[in-house]
Amino acid sequence: xxxxxxxxxxxxxxxxxxxxxxxxxxxxxxxxxxxxxxxxxxxxxxxxxxxxxxxxxxxxxxxxxxxxxxxxxxxxxxxxxxxxxxxxxxxxxxxxxxxxxxxxxxxxxxxxxxxxxxxxxxxxxxxxxxxxxxxxxxxxxxxxxxxxxxxxxxxxxxxxxxxxxxxxxxxxxxxxxxxxxxxxxxxxxxxxxxxxxxxxxxxxxxxxxxxxxx
Numbered sequence: 355x356x357x358x359x360x361x362x363x364x365x366x367x368x369x370x371x372x373x374x375x376x377x378x379x380x381x382x383x384x385x386x387x388x389x390x391x392x393x394x395x396x397x398x399x400x401x402x403x404x405x406x407x408x409x410x411x412x413x414x415x416x417x418x419x420x421x422x423x424x425x426x427x428x429x430x431x432x433x434x435x436x437x438x439x440x441x442x443x444x445x446x447x448x449x450x451x452x453x454x455x456x457x458x459x460x461x462x463x464x465x466x467x468x469x470x471x472x473x474x475x476x477x478x479x480x481x482x483x484x485x486x487x488x489x490x491x492x493x494x495x496x497x498x499x500x501x502x503x504x505x506x507x508x509x510x511x512x513x514x515x516x517x518x519x520x521x522x523x524x525x526x527x528x529x530x531x532x533x534x535x536x537x538x539x540x541x542x543x544x545x546x547x548x549x550x551x552x553x554x555x556x557x558x559x560x561x562x563x564x565x566x567x568x
Contacts, residue, residue: 357373426455430446473494488509489509489512501554538566539566
C-alpha cells in the first residue's frame, strides 16, 4: 500500500494517517455505495479473457477531507495484476476538480441568463452563420416581426429571404447583403438602414445592427 505526500495537501491527513484509513473514510456515504458498485462491476469485467488490462476507468467522486469538508475529484484507476493474471490491487490517481466544476456551473448559469435575456428581449435578434448566411438562432421578437408562424420557419432563412428585392439605392438585396456582411466581418459591428419584406409582401423599414462574434 502506498500514497504519495500530496495526500496531505489534498486531504489534510499525513501519509501515515491516510494509509490507516478505510477506503470509505475518505468519501461521502453516498459515494461509498457508488464506488463499491462500480468496483464490483469492473472486477466482474476483469474476469473476461478479452479484458484490456491497460484500461483506465475514470469517475467523479465526492471526497472527504480530514476536517470534514467535501470536494469533488476525478478519480482514475486501473488494476494491479498478479503473475497468474488475477487483479490483486488498484492504482488510483485523485485530482481535485472542485474549481473546474465551479467554473462549469458558472458557465451554465451565465448561459441560462444570456438565454433568458435573448428570449425576453423585445428587440428582434437573429444569429446568422457567416458562411451560409442562414439564420441558426432567433428570439421570439424576430419571429413576430417577420410574421412567421414559428421559430422553425425563421431558422434556415437568409437576409435576402426576408428583404425587399432592392434597397434604397436600387441595389438588389443579395448584393447589398454581401457588402454589409463583409463590412461587419471586417469591422466587427456596423449600423445601416434596411428594407425588409414579410411573407405577405409587406415592406418595412429597419435599422440593422449586425455584430461579428468570433
